Amino acid sequence: MLALGEASERARLLDSGNTFVFARGDEPARVENTDVTGLIGALGRAGVREASSAIVLGNGATARSALFSLADLGVTDALILARSEANARASLAGLAERLGVRLQYGVWGEIPDADAVDVLVSTVSAPLPEATAAGLARLTGAAFDATYNHYPTALDRAARAAGIVQLSGIDLLVGQALDQIRLFTGLECPPEPLLDAAYAALG
Template identity: 45%
Template sequence: MTHRCAVIGSPIAHSLSPILHRAAYEQLGLRDWSYESFDVTPQALPEFLASCTTQWVGLSVTAPLKSALLEHGLAEQRAKDLNAANTLVFGHPNRLYNTDVTGMRVALASHGVEKAGTAIVLGAGATARSALAALEALGVSTITVAARSVQRAHDSLDPIAAILGVDVEVVDWTSLDSLGEHPADILISTVPTVFEPSRAVQLAALTPVVFDIVYHDYPTNLSRAAQAAGALDVDGVDLLVYQAIDQVVLMTGRRPQAEPLLELCRQAVAARG
């Protein structure tokens, strides 16, 4: 019997997850496993899950479904705290997990970053909440967040900041220029934004470590600016691969090697031009 898995979200056409997970299955010798992609909105999520037969093993879940997914299974505590799950393992009940946090931590650790005190986070959605948890695990206690809506940012981030015991200051997106007054150890961009080159240079100058979670446009202007500034550049391919490895473990019980998957994904991004 084929073991079915997939990535769901909307939009989903850009996702490298099918290439990545299929390569992991091949590496592990899992011949009867398949991995697809489906465009699913929050409104369509209940119907999609109801259509999944006993062949289905698990789902990778991306925007805008990470919060909505919590209504469809038993969530681990971290996913509950973050109000964001990116992994579903089918069962009775379904099990929900957040692998973004460990994905960020391992991505940073793979570049030698295992400790920090202050950080800047761009964005305030589900991935930003995961970033707060990953940063707290590194010892970060003070985080400046730039968001398009200060109130929505507080609504999204204050509950997890209180659980984590970190101090979060939110500034309006139009106040990015003021971030120069708050130099930090790490900058994490969680927004699907292509920064203008001049803005990217400004942001890259703020910290010695720049982590841009966008991968479909790598190298982004922010990554290029970080490299030009001599900052450590951690990119979205790192996060994509390391969070997916945890998903593969949850779904198959086996762990693939990271390096071949990182190389494959970088080649796939480059081929898209």
């Protein structure tokens, strides 16, 4: 996708684009990554505007966007929980170094023996066991499960039960859409009607 237009610096750094803006007049076609603005915007609306430490579950494209977003919030230390440490290092280590984030690695599906962190972001589509989700929720003040195909996920439920900030893939999806609307039309859209419609559709 990055080759279809003029990719933004962010999309090039992440090696990932999800939004194509058609050429207009003298302006070339553009490729952007709105995962980052979607994550940052959703966290900001929930009151999370700065952080220094985080846990990230997964090591794919969304995990790369999550790491970028967390660095923008001020995170300098992150624990990556992934099925394969080698794959996680290959995907995230170079990006983390450029962002100034120190990484440690653990195993996905296990509760790490770690200090509490400011934010936890899960980017894995496979459901977490209830006990694991509850253990992870106890390690943080804000849990963001970036998937929505199993909503509410075990992590969603655990975060609510723990009384911490809880965000889901719907919050990310709407956050992406807000930025895409701006890119396509130049207009700003409030998040509330989109969030209400999306959550109503999920029942």
